[in-house]
Amino acid sequence: MMRKLTYLILLLGGFFSVAAQSEELMVDGMRAYMKEDFGEAILVFEKLAKVQTKEPAVFYYLAKSYLADKQLTSARTNAEKAHLLSPYSFDYGLLYGDLLLANKEYKKALECFENLLAYDDHRFDNEPDMIRVKQFVFLSKGDEAKDLADKNKYYLEAANLGPVQEELWVRIIQLDWELNRKEAVVEHALEALENYPRMAPWVYPILGDAYQALGNNAASDEAFEKALVANPKDDHVLNNYSYFLSIRKEKLTLADSLSARLVKDHPKNGTYLDTRAWVLYELKRFAEARVAMEAALKDRENVSATLWEHYGDVLFRLKLVDKALDAWKEALRLDPGRESVDKKIRLRQIPEN
Numbered sequence: 488m489m490r491k492l493t494y495l496i497l498l499l500g501g502f503f504s505v506a507a508q509s510e511e512l513m514v515d516g517m518r519a520y521m522k523e524d525f526g527e528a529i530l531v532f533e534k535l536a537k538v539q540t541k542e543p544a545v546f547y548y549l550a551k552s553y554l555a556d557k558q559l560t561s562a563r564t565n566a567e568k569a570h571l572l573s574p575y576s577f578d579y580g581l582l583y584g585d586l587l588l589a590n591k592e593y594k595k596a597l598e599c600f601e602n603l604l605a606y607d608d609h610r611f612d613n614e615p616d617m618i619r620v621k622q623f624v625f626l627s628k629g630d631e632a633k634d635l636a637d638k639n640k641y642y643l644e645a646a647n648l649g650p651v652q653e654e655l656w657v658r659i660i661q662l663d664w665e666l667n668r669k670e671a672v673v674e675h676a677l678e679a680l681e682n683y684p685r686m687a688p689w690v691y692p693i694l695g696d697a698y699q700a701l702g703n704n705a706a707s708d709e710a711f712e713k714a715l716v717a718n719p720k721d722d723h724v725l726n727n728y729s730y731f732l733s734i735r736k737e738k739l740t741l742a743d744s745l746s747a748r749l750v751k752d753h754p755k756n757g758t759y760l761d762t763r764a765w766v767l768y769e770l771k772r773f774a775e776a777r778v779a780m781e782a783a784l785k786d787r788e789n790v791s792a793t794l795w796e797h798y799g800d801v802l803f804r805l806k807l808v809d810k811a812l813d814a815w816k817e818a819l820r821l822d823p824g825r826e827s828v829d830k831k832i833r834l835r836q837i838p839e840n
Contacts, residue, residue, distance in 0.1 A: 509539055520552055528552040536565075543572035547579050554586070562586055570599070575606045581616055588623075597627045618648050626655070635666055653683050660693060672697040688717040692724050699731050707731065708738075722759070725749040730762045733769045742766045750779070757786030761794050764801065773804045792822035799828075803837055 516531035532549035539545045550565035563586040570576070570583040580603040587596035600620045622645040629641030639662040646655060656679035663671040672693060680690045691714035698707035711728040714721055725745045732742035746763040753759045760783035767776035780798040784790060799814030812835065818828045831837055 509535060513545070516548060520548060523555070525552050525556040529556060541572060543569040543576065543579060546572065547582065550582060559586065559589060563590055574602065577603055581620065584620070593627070597624065600624050622648050635662055638662055639666060653679070653686055656683070656686070657689065664693065669697045669700045673701070687713065688721065691717060692721060695724065696727060704735065720752065722749060722753060726759055726762050729766055733762070733766045736769055739766065739770055743770060755786055757783040757789030757794060760786070761797060765797060768797070768801055768804070773801055776801045777805060792818040792825055792828070795821065796825070796828050799831065800837060808835060
């Protein structure tokens with residue numbers, strides 16, 4: 488009995504001795520880490536890790552020491568150990584996920600962060616790191632989604648969590664446009680502009696297009712004017728603004744000036760030459776419009792039914808009816824469902840509204 492008791496006392500004494508040594512090593516390691524003596528911290532925590540093989544905090548601080556010492560591979564290895572030993576810890580999972588990202592292991596990082604959110608008890612919802620994790624998850628899901636509406640939903644969830652990069656706003660607004668959600672284009676473009684005023688050269692042109700599509704001509708013109716202040720040579724704005732004015736038959740002198748500037752810089756672009764021709768057409772300068780249209784048709788990559796229809800209209804105004812019919816027929820060949828052209832051919836003239 489006495490021998491058993493002696494053995495138990497020795498065993499407990501050894502246990503408490505190890506515990507005391509471990510605690511001392513932990514203090515030494517933390518002291519070295521706080522002093523930014525990361526080499527010493529690594530030595531201490533490595534020694535401790537051989538004794539405390541199931542203690543996640545040891546591997547966590549060992550990983551942080553390696554990270555501070557720019558040894559990313561060892562940092563990742565130890566962060567993974569800490570995370571596996573304590574998968575419910577946000578701090579351990581965050582460090583591991585960030586190191587996976589640094590190592591370009593995006594799928595594993597996404598899995599790690601999704602698990603953190605699954606364990607989340609909402610105590611840290613407003614913490615910057617929690618917001619960052621959620622944004623990464625939503626962005627990743629958005630990138631992976633095949634359906635455009637799903638993409639847009641995930642990107643918006645990321646944006647609604649807090650400030651995001653300008654690139655995300657661009658993706659959201661472009662998806663709004665592709666999904667034909669013009670009201671959403673306006674809403675999100677204005678929000679992006681409020682957060683990032685430097686996005687003005689990109690935001691105002693798409694606002695001009697969206698407002699025009701919504702029938703808000705005054706807002707469209709205002710957006711295009713601001714776009715030209717931000718970038719006077721924006722060819723998209725010069726083209727669309729002048730074309731919209733021409734089809735509305737408004738501010739034709741301004742449209743003339745804008746379209747002239749446009750084709751001066753892009754003398755062979757068929758789309759831009761067509762815009763220029765249509766402005767001239769509305770100004771009843773039909774001979775000049777014909778020259779512009781014939782130049783536009785030389786741009787084979789941009790030839791379309793619209794160009795041929797416009798060319799036919801110009802020729803008709805010049806009383807070249809047979810040539811106009813030939814142009815309209817070519818437009819109909821390219822787009823058999825084009826009712827406006829079919830009617831012109833049947834009537835042998837442009838119907839007067």
